[in-house]
Amino acid sequence: MRTSTAETVRDTASASPTPLAAGTATAAPAWLGTRVLPVGPDGFAAAQQTPAELRNRSIATVDDLPPPADGRFHATVQAVPADVLARSSWTDHCPVDAADLRYVTVGFRGFDGRAHTGELLANARVADDLVTVFKRLFAAGFPIERMRISTAEQLNAPPTGDLNTTEVFACRPVRGRKAWSQHAYGLAVDLNPFQNPYRKGKVVLPELATAYLDRADARPGMAQPREQAVQAFAAIGWKWGGDYRSLKDYMHFSATGG
Numbered sequence: 001m002r003t004s005t006a007e008t009v010r011d012t013a014s015a016s017p018t019p020l021a022a023g024t025a026t027a028a029p030a031w032l033g034t035r036v037l038p039v040g041p042d043g044f045a046a047a048q049q050t051p052a053e054l055r056n057r058s059i060a061t062v063d064d065l066p067p068p069a070d071g072r073f074h075a076t077v078q079a080v081p082a083d084v085l086a087r088s089s090w091t092d093h094c095p096v097d098a099a100d101l102r103y104v105t106v107g108f109r110g111f112d113g114r115a116h117t118g119e120l121l122a123n124a125r126v127a128d129d130l131v132t133v134f135k136r137l138f139a140a141g142f143p144i145e146r147m148r149i150s151t152a153e154q155l156n157a158p159p160t161g162d163l164n165t166t167e168v169f170a171c172r173p174v175r176g177r178k179a180w181s182q183h184a185y186g187l188a189v190d191l192n193p194f195q196n197p198y199r200k201g202k203v204v205l206p207e208l209a210t211a212y213l214d215r216a217d218a219r220p221g222m223a224q225p226r227e228q229a230v231q232a233f234a235a236i237g238w239k240w241g242g243d244y245r246s247l248k249d250y251m252h253f254s255a256t257g258g
Helices: 083-086 124-140 228-234
Strands: 012-013 073-079 103-108 115-123 188-190 198-200 203-205 250-253
Touching: 073 124, 073 203, 103 124, 115 124
Parallel strands: none
Antiparallel strands: 012 073, 073 103, 103 115, 188 250, 198 203
16 A cells, blocks of 8 residues: 655646635534434434525534635645545445545635635546646635534444535445445445535435525525536536436436446
8 A cells, every 4th residue: 555645746826817706605503413313223323404504504613624815716636645534434335445546635615705625535537637626616706614624433333324524535325225335446436415415215324405406596505417427527528416306416427437
């Protein structure tokens, strides 16, 4: 296994449009992420009505990484640093070798209209393509609330139904199955999960995002047919879970279509 950061960091920057106004973005409710939902015998918590504070979710980003001082789009691609790998969900049991992953940082626009820095763990063969996607979304002003690598503990934590982290790598199986998810290979993105929930039958994830099942009620941060996010991923040949027939996975974009 290779985890060295000897690979040269590729850094790109581009001009940015005038920063968007802060608009109606607000701080997160104090209870966000604290109300654990009971899980049923099927392993899922029941879908619930969206709290009033989240029906038009527009939460100001709390920076996990330093934002770009110049307000422009920046991106880096490098081998995964050992400390980053250690806090991710990757283990020797995952279906991709650490040497085949890359640590990617990209600029993104928050719901506050400001420029922020996000991080992704992605398969090496798609890292540059993902930079292209997020550069396009940044230029378009498409808002993203948070972009951070999840730990194994966070992935396996009891559900609160209100998380909204945009990410790529997650060493887990397909929901409700034993086969590896494309996330476990670093070949899929979940974009603004709360604004773009998963639905299969009565199962909705995140469980409090039911207000966003109404896709005709277009709100910021939603992936919509023929609009910014879907077009940006389509331009690199990725498929959208909103086009699935047996279920809808509006947050999900993947290189393989799975």
